[in-house]
Amino acid sequence: VSALKHRLQGAVGKSMQASSNGMGESCPAPVAGGWLRWRPWVQAGFLGVWLAPLGRWLHGIPGCVFHCYACPLSSFGCPVGLMANYAAMAPVWVEVPWLLLGVLVVVGATTGSLACGWSCPFGFMQDCLGKVRRVKWVLPGWTAHGRYVVLVGLVLLLPYYFGRQGVLYEEQAVSICRLCPAGALEAGLPYSIQGVVEGKGWTMSWYKTAILGLFLAAAVLVHRPWCRVLCPLGGLLSLFNRFSLFHLRFNTSACSECSLCRSRCPVGVKLDLDANARECVRCLECTRCGAITPAFALPGGRADGDAER
Amino acid sequence: MRRVAQPRMNRLSRPREEHGFWWGALVTGAGVLMLLFGWGRVTGVETLDEQTAREWEVNAAYAHGGVRRVEVVVTAPVGLELPPWVERELGVAKVYARGRDGRPLVRIDVGAVDPCPT
Secondary structure, eight states, X not given: OHHHHHHHHHHHHHHHHXXXXXXXXXXXXXXXXXXXXXXXXXXXXXXXXXXXXXXXXXXXXXXXXOOOTTSTTBOSBOHXXXXXXXXXXXXXXXXXXXXXXXXXXXXXXXXXXXXXXXXXXXXXXXXXXXXXXSSOOOOOXXXXXXXXXXXXXXXXXXXXXXXXXXXXXXXXXXXXXXXXXXXXXXXXXXXXXXXXXXXXXXXXXXXXXXXXXXXXXHHHHSSSHIIIIIOHHHHHHHTTTTTOSXXXXXOGGGOOOOOHHHHHOTTOOOTTTOTTOTTOOOOOGGGGGSSEXXXXXXXXXXXXXXXXX | OOXXXXXXXXXXXXXXXXXXXXXXXXXXXXXXXXXXHHHHOEEEEEBTTSOEEEHHHHHHHHHTTOEEEOEEEOOOOXXXXXXXXXXXXXXXXXXXXXXXXXXXXXXXXXXXXXXXXO
């Protein structure tokens, strides 16, 4: 009886929301998560951390977001670039990057991929470009595995292979830094503009310029294309989503099957089936319906997010 | 916004969301230990002035294009009579040095300021 009552309430609520949200019959109105309107401002605020002109002395400390350390305004070191450098130098000196591992493990184990959704400057830029065109192409879920291919192949194995041939990372013809669209946007573009102003011409290579153009077009057509398909750092941080202290809880009893969580998700995660999926960038847009709530694990707290069980 | 079709939910078949505290806390603690260890650690990497570098100095050198191969000047072998021009050439020829294990000798320049290493 209670299940029927709940379903009836959900259906009534759904029809009321759909008729009153101004978006026609297609989508119900958000009932929670009003604080999410602050997300762009939080992302913009974090730009002040990652783009700090006086913070170049912090380059020795790895950051936890995808952000090129060659950017004229960058503060912390790019974790992916540092990882590739350590891999390339492994045949010469075997050094474990404890500082880098520590930063990534602490950030990952406490918040999972929350940094992707709320503080990554490259993710923010893609969010902004994503507003240009509302209708987006939908990518199949398996494309998310591309992040691990990039992480293992391009960030670890390829630099190591060239390093074994005696080629230093900076001299390697193919590397993540030479192909990275964030590097093209944050470092290649400003230095090329500077080169043009000073009469030296366009200094960025043609293929990197093409990658940048391709990426900008993709960010208009697809929600967060880099984060979904290729970002090695996002792939690494999302491995922690399953057990990170900060996590998402799905309350079956509060779900009215309104599909708002799936409709709002920029990366196409089926949150009603798996709230802490590895594909999730934790933008928390799914929490608007009220059935999915952000939570922080505490000692002695409930392990199960479903209140009815 | 377009509504995305969603299958009916079966609460009993839905997997439980096990999300406890201890795994996250243990891994966080391990990460903090790595962070502290890495911060104070002196690596086996040599700087140009033949000191050993701290880990954050190695990171900064990677970010600023501060990785340098060690070059040595080639000299003529003792007791071998070579034409003067060969000795002269050898006197200025530089090759990349290698250690006893055959690995190239590489040091870091902690004062490097190359804005874009690649």
